[in-house]
Each structure stands twice: as structure tokens, then as C-alpha cells.
Amino acid sequence: MHxxxxxxxxxxxxxxxxxxxxxxxxxxxxxxxxxxRRKINEMNHIPDEDYADWGDD
Structure with missing residues (x-):
């Protein structure tokens, strides 16, 4: 090498x-x-069983 x-x-x-x-x-x-992005997508996803609990009060 020079x-x-x-x-x-x-x-x-x-x-x-x-x-x-x-x-x-x-x-x-x-x-x-x-x-x-993955965490935001997880937080925005609402499972079906959560929907069933809403408005039952």
C-alpha cells in the first residue's frame, strides 16, 4: 500500500x-x-366483545 x-x-x-x-x-x-404505528393500530382496534359491553348499563 502506498x-x-x-x-x-x-x-x-x-x-x-x-x-x-x-x-x-x-x-x-x-x-x-x-x-x-403498530401500537396505534392495536389501540384503535376494538374487539367485538368490548362492543357488546357498551350501552348495557
Whole structure:
């Protein structure tokens, strides 16, 4: 490996690290969006047996 090649690779490390961190943040955000959507869907779903109990008072 030539010294110049090594220098270029070392210089690109912060850029690669930033790229990895950005990818990690995007993945984390997508996971949270998925989990949030799933939870909202669960909360909005009303099982049939709950309907039967309403208005019986």
C-alpha cells in the first residue's frame, strides 16, 4: 500500500463514521415509526366483545 493511499483512507474515516451514524439513526427512526404505528393500530382496534359491553348499563 502506498503512503498516499493510506492518507486518503485515513482522511475518509470521519466521513465514513458520519455515514454509519446517519444510517444507524435512519434505521432507528424507521424501527420507532414501525413500533409506533403498530401500537396505534392495536389501540384503535376494538374487539367485538368490548362492543357488546357498551350501552348495557
Amino acid at each position: 503512503p498516499r493511499q493510506l492518507e486518503i483512507e485515513e482522511d475518509s474515516l470521519p466521513e465514513k463514521l458520519l455515514e454509519l451514524q446517519n444510517n444507524e439513526l435512519v434505521q432507528e427512526r424507521l424501527i420507532w415509526q414501525h413500533l409506533t
